[in-house]
Amino acid sequence: xxxxxxxxxxxxxxxxxxxxxxxxxxxxxxxxxxxxxxxxxxxxxxxxxxxxxxxxxxxxxxxxxxxxxxxxxxxxxxxxxxxxxxxxxxxxxxxxxxxxxxxxxxxxxxxxxxxxxxxxxxxxxx
Amino acid sequence: xxxxxxxxxxxxxxxxxxxxxxxxxxxxxxxxxxxxxxxxxxxxxxxxxxxxxxxxxxxxxxxxxxxxxxxxxxxxxxxxxxxxxxxxxxxxxxxxxxxxxxxxxxxxxxxxxxxxxxxxxxxxxxxxxxxxxxxxxxxxxxxxxxxxxxxxxxxxxxxxxxxxxxxxxxxxxxxxxxxxxxxxxxxxxxxxxxxxxxxxxxxxxxxxxxxxxxxxxxxxxxxxxxxxxxxxxxxxxxxxxxxxxxxxxxxxxxxxxxxxxxxxxxxxxxxxxxxxxxxxxxxxxxxxxxxxxxxxxxxxxxxxxxxxxxxxxxxxxxxxxxxxxxxxxxxxxxxxxxxxxxxxxxxxxxxxxxxxxxxxxxxxxxxxxxxxxxxxxxxxxxxxxxxxxxxxxxxxxxxxxxxxxxxxxxxxxxxxxxxxxxxxxxxxxxxxxxxxxxxxxxxxxxxxxxxxxxxxxxxxxxxxxxxxxxxxxxxxxxxxxxxxxxxxxxxxxxxxxxxxxxxxxxxxxxxxxxxxxxxxxxxxxxxxxxxxxxxxxxxxxxxxxxxxxxxxxxxxxxxxxxxxxxxxxxxxxxxxxxxxxxxxxxxxxxxxxxxxxxxxxxxxxxxxxxxxxxxxxxxxxxxxxxxxxxxxxxxxxxxxxxxxxxxxxxxxxxxxxxxxxxxxxxxxxxxxxxxxxxxxxxxxxxxxxxxxxxxxxxxxxxxxxxxxxxxxxxxxxxxxxxxxxxxxxxxxxxxxxxxxxxxxxxxxxxxxxxxxxxxxxxxxxxxxxxxxxxxxxxxxxxxxxxxxxxxxxxxxxxxxxxxxxxxxxxxxxxxxxxxxxxxxxxxxxxxxxxxxx
Numbered sequence: 001x002x003x004x005x006x007x008x009x010x011x012x013x014x015x016x017x018x019x020x021x022x023x024x025x026x027x028x029x030x031x032x033x034x035x036x037x038x039x040x041x042x043x044x045x046x047x048x049x050x051x052x053x054x055x056x057x058x059x060x061x062x063x064x065x066x067x068x069x070x071x072x073x074x075x076x077x078x079x080x081x082x083x084x085x086x087x088x089x090x091x092x093x094x095x096x097x098x099x100x101x102x103x104x105x106x107x108x109x110x111x112x113x114x115x116x117x118x119x120x121x122x123x124x125x126x
Numbered sequence: 127x128x129x130x131x132x133x134x135x136x137x138x139x140x141x142x143x144x145x146x147x148x149x150x151x152x153x154x155x156x157x158x159x160x161x162x163x164x165x166x167x168x169x170x171x172x173x174x175x176x177x178x179x180x181x182x183x184x185x186x187x188x189x190x191x192x193x194x195x196x197x198x199x200x201x202x203x204x205x206x207x208x209x210x211x212x213x214x215x216x217x218x219x220x221x222x223x224x225x226x227x228x229x230x231x232x233x234x235x236x237x238x239x240x241x242x243x244x245x246x247x248x249x250x251x252x253x254x255x256x257x258x259x260x261x262x263x264x265x266x267x268x269x270x271x272x273x274x275x276x277x278x279x280x281x282x283x284x285x286x287x288x289x290x291x292x293x294x295x296x297x298x299x300x301x302x303x304x305x306x307x308x309x310x311x312x313x314x315x316x317x318x319x320x321x322x323x324x325x326x327x328x329x330x331x332x333x334x335x336x337x338x339x340x341x342x343x344x345x346x347x348x349x350x351x352x353x354x355x356x357x358x359x360x361x362x363x364x365x366x367x368x369x370x371x372x373x374x375x376x377x378x379x380x381x382x383x384x385x386x387x388x389x390x391x392x393x394x395x396x397x398x399x400x401x402x403x404x405x406x407x408x409x410x411x412x413x414x415x416x417x418x419x420x421x422x423x424x425x426x427x428x429x430x431x432x433x434x435x436x437x438x439x440x441x442x443x444x445x446x447x448x449x450x451x452x453x454x455x456x457x458x459x460x461x462x463x464x465x466x467x468x469x470x471x472x473x474x475x476x477x478x479x480x481x482x483x484x485x486x487x488x489x490x491x492x493x494x495x496x497x498x499x500x501x502x503x504x505x506x507x508x509x510x511x512x513x514x515x516x517x518x519x520x521x522x523x524x525x526x527x528x529x530x531x532x533x534x535x536x537x538x539x540x541x542x543x544x545x546x547x548x549x550x551x552x553x554x555x556x557x558x559x560x561x562x563x564x565x566x567x568x569x570x571x572x573x574x575x576x577x578x579x580x581x582x583x584x585x586x587x588x589x590x591x592x593x594x595x596x597x598x599x600x601x602x603x604x605x606x607x608x609x610x611x612x613x614x615x616x617x618x619x620x621x622x623x624x625x626x627x628x629x630x631x632x633x634x635x636x637x638x639x640x641x642x643x644x645x646x647x648x649x650x651x652x653x654x655x656x657x658x659x660x661x662x663x664x665x666x667x668x669x670x671x672x673x674x675x676x677x678x679x680x681x682x683x684x685x686x687x688x689x690x691x692x693x694x695x696x697x698x699x700x701x702x703x704x705x706x707x708x709x710x711x712x713x714x715x716x717x718x719x720x721x722x723x724x725x726x727x728x729x730x731x732x733x734x735x736x737x738x739x740x741x742x743x744x745x746x747x748x749x750x751x752x753x754x755x756x757x758x759x760x761x762x763x764x765x766x767x768x769x770x771x772x773x774x775x776x777x778x779x780x781x782x783x784x785x786x787x788x789x790x791x792x793x794x795x796x797x798x799x800x801x802x803x804x805x806x807x808x809x810x811x812x813x814x815x816x817x818x819x820x821x822x823x824x825x826x827x828x829x830x831x832x833x834x835x836x837x838x839x840x841x842x843x844x845x846x847x848x849x850x851x852x853x854x855x856x857x858x859x860x861x862x863x864x865x866x867x868x869x870x871x872x873x874x875x876x877x878x879x880x881x882x883x884x885x886x887x888x889x890x891x892x893x894x895x896x897x898x899x900x901x902x903x904x905x906x907x908x909x910x911x912x913x914x915x916x917x918x919x920x921x922x923x924x925x926x927x928x929x930x931x932x933x934x935x936x937x938x939x940x941x942x943x944x945x946x947x948x949x950x951x952x953x954x955x956x957x958x959x960x961x962x963x
Contacts, residue, residue, distance in 0.1 A: 005947065023939070023940055024939045024940045028939040028940075029939065030674065030675050030934065031675065032639075032675045032676075033674070033675030035934075035939040036937055036938050036939065037938060037939060037940050038938045038940060038941040038943060043938075043945070043947070046939075049649070051639065051642075051649045051650070052649060061947075065689075065962050066962070067689075067690060067691040067947070068691055068937075068945050068947045068948075069679075069687070069691045072679050072682065072683070072687075073652070073679070074651075074652040074655050074656070074675065074676070074677075074678070075675075076618075076649060076650045076651030076652055076654075076655065077618075077648050077649040077650065077651060078617075078651065079617065080648075082649070083651070085651070085652035087678070087679030087687055088687065088689075088691070090652060092652070103184070104183045104184060104186060104189065105183065
């Protein structure tokens with residue numbers, strides 16, 4: 001069952017997007033922090049990186065222990081790379097590529113995001 | 127282009143590849159590597175760590191992509207079965223042929239299984255590969271479902287055997303070590319050090335059986351015991367064999383290479399076998415009539431073979447190979463170097479033994495008293511790096527050699543510093559990095575941290591045993607260049623916690639972004655954010671609600687995150703005193719929300735398994751019943767434990783419960799560098815264990831004794847006496863000052879015990895500061911503590927009464943559904959998280 005949840009998530013590039021899912025109003029997301037969005041059977045962590053003036057989305061699932069917690073992690077930056085730190089064991093992942101920055105875990109899936117008329121949209125390829 | 131085929135992808139085979147790709151000339155060669163395990167090379171030296179995290183990836187030497195990126199063809203799961211030396215080809219189990227110009231055999235070794243009757247029975251394992259470990263874990267789990275007290279034995283009391291013993295402990299089985307010889311680690315230890323080690327291991331729960339020859343393994347199909355002699359039987363349901371290694375030299379035999387009498391492929395100092403196109407390295411190579419079962423010589427062999435093949439013929443294997451080792455076995459330091467045993471005709475031994483502390487140190491000194499020949503360290507190996515270097519470099523030793531191993535007295539500098547070593551001294555033997563290379567990396571290449579130096583030189587990346595020495599060298603070199611060795615918080619702040627504390631306080635900065643903009647750089651991270659949050663709280667008593675995204679998850683949601691991402695709830699039960707009405711209320715609430723409940727180690731009640739959206743609902747009910755947050759999540763005061771005290775106890779000297787409640791309410795909510803706890807005992811029987819706490823009071827005839835800086839977390843410490851027979855008000859005043867001084871000056875996540883350890887002058891200095899006011903700061907400390915006490919607010923009350931804060935307690939922002947990923951299983955009529963896979 002565990003690997004099957006992981007399979008739900010795969011890195012989606014902007015040019016692959018076929019669906020822009022209207023997630024929620026931007027005011028629902030904390031500044032410089034994250035919150036979780038449900039899309040079908042997926043859980044997506046969305047981060048409003050106010051300091052950078054950018055938004056990021058990635059799987060909510062931490063690939064270390066397979067718990068749905070990444071949206072509750074702190075965000076920050078590692079030598080210029082925006083990252084999120086898992087609240088369980090502080091594994092850090094690039095919010096751009098999903099790469100595990102302080103270990104050798106598998107990369108997490110990241111998703112394109114856009115803001116229109118005060119709403120957050122997440123891009124999916126299905 | 128020539129083809130080099132490497133057979134074997136263990137640590138040494140990998141090292142060959144790594145050294146090979148670093149060569150300029152490697153473009154003239156094609157490298158093909160065969161491994162018969164299903165994964166690329168991993169760090170077998172740290173195999174037992176697999177039991178802690180079960181993360182095979184963490185042990186990888188390099189990911190599979192590394193081979194591709196470097197143009198190496200890696201074939202895993204492909205066993206080489208034949209060598210045709212005339213044709214210069216090899217054949218694999220899948221019947222594929224490959225031709226080579228040079229062949230490198232690095233097939234390593236397999237576990238030696240002694241020919242004991244019944245060894246094929248179910249439940250008997252060897253300790254060698256990740257697959258072996260996975261098999262053991264599965265079998266142990268099965269055993270435990272049938273018998274929670276199942277026992278398992280390890281056959282072999284050598285290095286690996288003891289590691290396996292720890293593995294057995296970690297699996298939750300009763301561990302037994304069975305050794306044929308009359309001592310543990312027979313190759314490294316003498317009898318006395320073996321006895322010291324045995325005492326230590328027994329004290330942590332290992333059962334040791336020495337001088338035992340196993341006749342047969344008992345049981346029908348699966349093992350039920352081991353028989354040593356008539357009526358000498360050990361009942362065990364699992365056995366791990368760790369009785370040494372045998373070189374996997376079948377390929378050498380079948381292709382007619384020159385072999386050792388007891389196995390191993392004979393090589394010369396070029397690592398060449400009797401066939402000039404075939405090299406052998408690592409644990410199959412018989413060099414100087416010996417098989418070296420250590421990683422450092424294997425790495426050196428790999429380097430020599432690479433040099434020989436790529437044309438640098440001058441690099442040859444040294445005549446003598448250093449067999450020194452240092453290990454941390456089950457949390458016990460064990461090291462041996464040079465000649466650990468020595469005939470009396472060769473030199474003198476200096477021995478220090480303290481069985482009460484499980485310490486043994488022995489050094490062997492030449493007859494003229496000028497050279498160190500070898501030694502053994504058990505229990506404390508902090509001197510190992512220096513002793514090993516003195517031995518390797520033949521450095522002069524003090525006229526009284528006992529100075530090398532006896533603890534340094536007050537003011538006496540311990541002998542020798544890493545900087546005294548010659549530049550040619552090899553400080554990292556796994557990667558053959560010299561002191562000169564480390565220092566140059568700092569001086570000439572501008573590397574300023576151990577991490578950078580490790581990246582540049584590879585020092586510390588093997589077994590890691592040289593890390594303390596490399597750290598010293600880096601720091602000392604920096605100092606010699608006039609650079610300040612700085613405790614820096616992270617890449618975003620060039621300050622220590624202490625400096626940042628002063629900045630925040632003096633400049634009255636209350637906002638993280640403002641602090642980063644004015645005194646830091648970049649966008650922050652998970653290290654500096656909670657640190658700044660802690661400073662804002664300690665200085666202004668700001669609740670965690672105000673800047674919630676710079677808090678760790680526990681402070682952000684005011685609850686403790688648990689294994690499956692649910693949270694637990696701990697209301698304050700000051701001093702552990704709780705009324706029946708309150709107990710009933712808690713029980714009712716826990717039942718309503720289906721929470722697992724447990725009495726904590728600090729006399730409180732913890733309710734587990736609440737989902738995010740349930741937290742405000744639960745707290746609303748708790749607050750209505752008169753509870754307030756227990757800050758069980760914060761780096762802050764947890765509990766003040768109390769005994770019953772003179773109110774009920776027939777021995778009580780004073781009223782410990784009232785005092786504990788008063789003091790717990792005084793310090794509740796105060797944020798500090800680490801969590802801290804207190805204790806109040808009504809008499810010297812110490813039922814509240816006040817001397818095991820960060821601060822403690824014990825009632826004695828004529829007042830209270832005040833203790834501070836106990837606990838220590840992972841390194842337990844007893845608290846030290848700060849003041850004797852003082853009245854309650856004075857006792858509180860001293861602890862106020864001590865805590866405030868600690869909060870202002872400790873490093874992040876440093877407990878009071880560690881803080882006191884680092885403080886020059888120790889407890890006497892703290893007395894001088896908080897009692898004698900030698901710094902003239904006590905008035906200020908008093909004022910600051912009183913302000914924290916006066917400005918306390920219940921964070922949960924604030925959270926449930928403020929709609930914006932309350933709004934964050936949902937799993938999804940776009941749905942009211944719950945997280946369906948959370949799974950519970952039942953345990954003793956309650957629930958617990960489904961186990962991690």
